[in-house]
Amino acid sequence: xxxxxxGADEFTSRPMPRAELLRQIxxxxxxxxxxxxxxxxxxxxxxxxxxxxxxAITQEMGExxxxxxxxxxxxxxxxxxxxxxxxxxxxVQVGSYNIGLIGSMDLAITWTLRHRSDNPGIADGDMFLxxxxxxxxGLHQNDAAILAxxxxxxxLFGWTTAIAHQVDLGGPRPGSFSPSASDVFGEALPTPPIxxxxxxxxxxxxADAWVRRSRxxxxxxxxxxxxxxANKNAAEQILRLITKYGADxxxxxxxxxxxxxERRLRAKLATLPEGTWTAVGYxxxxxxxxxxxxxxxxxxxxxxxxxxxxxRGTAGQTGIINCPYPGLRAGIVFTMLPLLAGDIPxxxxxxxxxxxxxTDEDTITNASFPAAVGKGPFGPAWGSGxxxxxxxxxxxDAEPGHRSDVQSICNGTTDLCVVSGVDERxxxxxxxxxPIFDVMxxxxxxxxxxxxxxxxxxxxxxAARAPDVEMTEYLYPLVALxxxxxxxxxxxxxxxxxxxxxxxxxxxxxxxxxxxLVVSGTGKVANQNVGLAGGYPGNSQxxxxxxxxxxxxxxxxxxIPADLAELGGEIEVLPCEGExxxxxxxxxxxxxxxxxxxxxxxxxxxxxxxDDVRQARVSAEAAREVYGVVLRAGEVDLIAxxxxxxxxxxxxxxxxxxxxxxxxxxGTPDLAELRRLDDNLAVRESPDGxxxxxxxxxxxxxxxAGGAFTEALARxxxxxxxxxxxxWHDPLEYVDAExxxxxxxxxxxxxxxxxxxxxxxxxxxxxxxxNWA
Numbered sequence: 001x002x003x004x005x006x007g008a009d010e011f012t013s014r015p016m017p018r019a020e021l022l023r024q025i026x027x028x029x030x031x032x033x034x035x036x037x038x039x040x041x042x043x044x045x046x047x048x049x050x051x052x053x054x055x056a057i058t059q060e061m062g063e064x065x066x067x068x069x070x071x072x073x074x075x076x077x078x079x080x081x082x083x084x085x086x087x088x089x090x091x092v093q094v095g096s097y098n099i100g101l102i103g104s105m106d107l108a109i110t111w112t113l114r115h116r117s118d119n120p121g122i123a124d125g126d127m128f129l130x131x132x133x134x135x136x137x138g139l140h141q142n143d144a145a146i147l148a149x150x151x152x153x154x155x156l157f158g159w160t161t162a163i164a165h166q167v168d169l170g171g172p173r174p175g176s177f178s179p180s181a182s183d184v185f186g187e188a189l190p191t192p193p194i195x196x197x198x199x200x201x202x203x204x205x206x207a208d209a210w211v212r213r214s215r216x217x218x219x220x221x222x223x224x225x226x227x228x229x230a231n232k233n234a235a236e237q238i239l240r241l242i243t244k245y246g247a248d249x250x251x252x253x254x255x256x257x258x259x260x261x262e263r264r265l266r267a268k269l270a271t272l273p274e275g276t277w278t279a280v281g282y283x284x285x286x287x288x289x290x291x292x293x294x295x296x297x298x299x300x301x302x303x304x305x306x307x308x309x310x311x312r313g314t315a316g317q318t319g320i321i322n323c324p325y326p327g328l329r330a331g332i333v334f335t336m337l338p339l340l341a342g343d344i345p346x347x348x349x350x351x352x353x354x355x356x357x358x359t360d361e362d363t364i365t366n367a368s369f370p371a372a373v374g375k376g377p378f379g380p381a382w383g384s385g386x387x388x389x390x391x392x393x394x395x396x397d398a399e400p401g402h403r404s405d406v407q408s409i410c411n412g413t414t415d416l417c418v419v420s421g422v423d424e425r426x427x428x429x430x431x432x433x434x435p436i437f438d439v440m441x442x443x444x445x446x447x448x449x450x451x452x453x454x455x456x457x458x459x460x461x462x463a464a465r466a467p468d469v470e471m472t473e474y475l476y477p478l479v480a481l482x483x484x485x486x487x488x489x490x491x492x493x494x495x496x497x498x499x500x501x502x503x504x505x506x507x508x509x510x511x512x513x514x515x516x517l518v519v520s521g522t523g524k525v526a527n528q529n530v531g532l533a534g535g536y537p538g539n540s541q542x543x544x545x546x547x548x549x550x551x552x553x554x555x556x557x558x559x560i561p562a563d564l565a566e567l568g569g570e571i572e573v574l575p576c577e578g579e580x581x582x583x584x585x586x587x588x589x590x591x592x593x594x595x596x597x598x599x600x601x602x603x604x605x606x607x608x609x610x611d612d613v614r615q616a617r618v619s620a621e622a623a624r625e626v627y628g629v630v631l632r633a634g635e636v637d638l639i640a641x642x643x644x645x646x647x648x649x650x651x652x653x654x655x656x657x658x659x660x661x662x663x664x665x666x667g668t669p670d671l672a673e674l675r676r677l678d679d680n681l682a683v684r685e686s687p688d689g690x691x692x693x694x695x696x697x698x699x700x701x702x703x704x705a706g707g708a709f710t711e712a713l714a715r716x717x718x719x720x721x722x723x724x725x726x727x728w729h730d731p732l733e734y735v736d737a738e739x740x741x742x743x744x745x746x747x748x749x750x751x752x753x754x755x756x757x758x759x760x761x762x763x764x765x766x767x768x769x770x771n772w773a
Contacts, residue, residue, distance in 0.1 A: 482504050
């Protein structure tokens with residue numbers, strides 16, 4: 001842990017009650033406010049018209065930025081977002097781009113109001129630039145926001161914000177990501193809110209200081225101006241809306257939008273079971289040279305119409321795998337909005353009133369300055385979001401009316417690989433830096449009634465896109481050998497997780513110098529994309545450089561190579577956190593993560609497995625070894641399939657120490673009156689208490705109270721490769737901990753109810769369902 005720096009606490013931000021915030025704003029800053037009692041003055045038609053116009057303004061901000069930006073991140077991958085806020089920064093409407101980027105935008109505005117309203121002041125025509133992860137407005141320093149106040153008749157009416165990932169903002173490594181950093185001073189430096197536009201004029205000294213830190217000043221400068229233009233355009237449209245309907249009317253609509261979102265989410269929460277659900281996940285390799293696993297823990301308690309997320313017990317801050325409090329909050333927000341509020345307008349200010357966070361200080365999910373936080377978004381913030389998705393799914397699965405909303409974990413995180421160097425095509429010597437954004441095409445998690453979407457994108461970036469390969473080849477000295485969906489990558493289950501993909505790049509033929517690589521890949525050992533209700537995780541991430549590719553063999557090839565073996569050469573496995581290079585004669589291979597499965601794969605209809613094999617989603621080998629389905633000449637052999645599935649259940653029994661146990665046949669016991677916990681388990685009430693029962697064979701497993709039944713489940717631990725053909729077979733390549741594929745099964749029929757790749761000693765689930773009478 002790095003030493004604290006005196007005065008650093010001034011640059012932190014936390015939610016605070018509106019009344020307290022008002023006391024900390026300079027009296028010299030007049031605010032436009034309306035009383036809550038005046039809400040009824042706006043009729044329903046006006047409310048809907050103004051609400052939809054505010055939504056449209058937010059979306060148009062995205063189009064403005066995309067048209068003006070020259071950054072691959074923005075124009076091809078939609079790694080940006082926007083919001084419209086009230087005078088105190090509560091978010092009235094957010095965009096459908098990268099949700100993580102708006103999860104703490106209100107905190108950045110709150111800090112600006114508290115610390116900038118007196119000096120240098122907040123006035124009409126001003127805008128503030130910020131990339132400080134401790135203050136908010138982004139998850140790491142590469143997320144740069146422009147905060148723009150809107151004034152009407154001399155009063156601060158509201159704010160708009162525009163934020164986008166910047167490819168490079170300085171630091172020792174291209175792309176501003178430093179796997180060996182020991183603190184934030186080994187990364188791009190954070191900038192608290194600074195006035196970059198004054199009275200409508202871009203401040204050249206501030207803009208020059210901003211772009212001077214970057215290896216790509218032209219792109220950073222374009223993005224800066226594009227975000228300013230997006231805010232300016234939005235402000236003009238909001239002022240026109242005020243001119244038409246009046247400032248009080250528009251503000252009442254804004255307040256009602258947030259109140260309505262809060263009311264609707266609280267009403268949904270009130271219909272869900274009471275209880276506490278827990279999950280534990282891991283970050284791998286805190287920095288270059290580390291071989292550890294670092295735990296993130298969450299216990300979510302649902303009480304009446306609110307949620308409490310308790311992260312106490314999470315590992316202490318270390319290496320680069322840290323995020324400050326705003327990043328943790330963003331991890332919750334970017335999970336909750338699509339999973340719990342998919343049918344509610346995204347007035348994030350209202351939705352965020354429905355949950356509370358409890359967390360220790362100085363942890364990887366609540367790091368103190370000057371911890372290194374470059375990996376915050378796709379490390380601990382996303383890891384926390386995965387765990388939140390898991391506990392939300394378990395809560396939703398226990399309520400029949402919401403089981404259609406359950407989703408296993410999606411691709412889990414991004415596969416970061418930054419390529420940089422000198423572009424020598426055509427005799428040029430132009431420097432470039434580019435993350436490989438093909439990895440945006442992640443697999444979605446399976447649902448109770450549907451398979452996951454193959455290469456569907458990112459749950460946290462609804463509008464995410466994988467870039468056009470030809471555009472990548474045009475911009476950078478790379479040639480794509482292939483980009484394709486990967487057979488067997490989707491998590492096996494009764495419903496299969498969505499497939500991920502792989503991409504293989506060669507240096508351009510004119511490229512003679514070696515290119516640099518920076519890699520970061522959580523999910524290469526303990527999967528981030530876990531399954532639910534016995535469903536298996538999706539594939540583990542894998543990054544390679546193939547040295548000594550046989551180019552003559554490729555030149556003579558009549559088809560795209562089917563696999564890495566056809567390239568020739570020697571394989572170098574890239575670490576979770578580290579640096580490498582590739583040059584002439586090498587190939588870069590990235591295989592990112594898919595979605596987790598739902599339910600035991602031995603329960604998947606054999607015909608569906610046969611269709612998967614026919615469509616190259618599942619291999620014949622995995623059909624037999626994981627799903628227990630035997631195919632002959634493309635058709636299901638029903639007798640052989642029944643026998644194979646029984647053998648696989650018996651193997652689970654033997655591994656759990658139940659050799660010789662007679663399996664109870666899978667059937668349809670009469671459990672119609674029982675309440676379901678998930679796909680496999682139900683609860684039987686009696687005067688002696690609630691007992692968990694297997695819905696497939698009727699076996700009584702154990703008491704529900706405090707999750708005690710988990711101790712009675714059959715437990716089997718085996719090699720991670722048994723989780724599927726694309727689970728990396730040797731965790732010792734990355735970490736020192738012993739890692740296993742753990743399955744918890746019904747002791748009667750050996751149906752899997754929990755399946756995860758975890759380190760030995762991983763705790764059993766201890767979920768606590770309440771009010772089940």
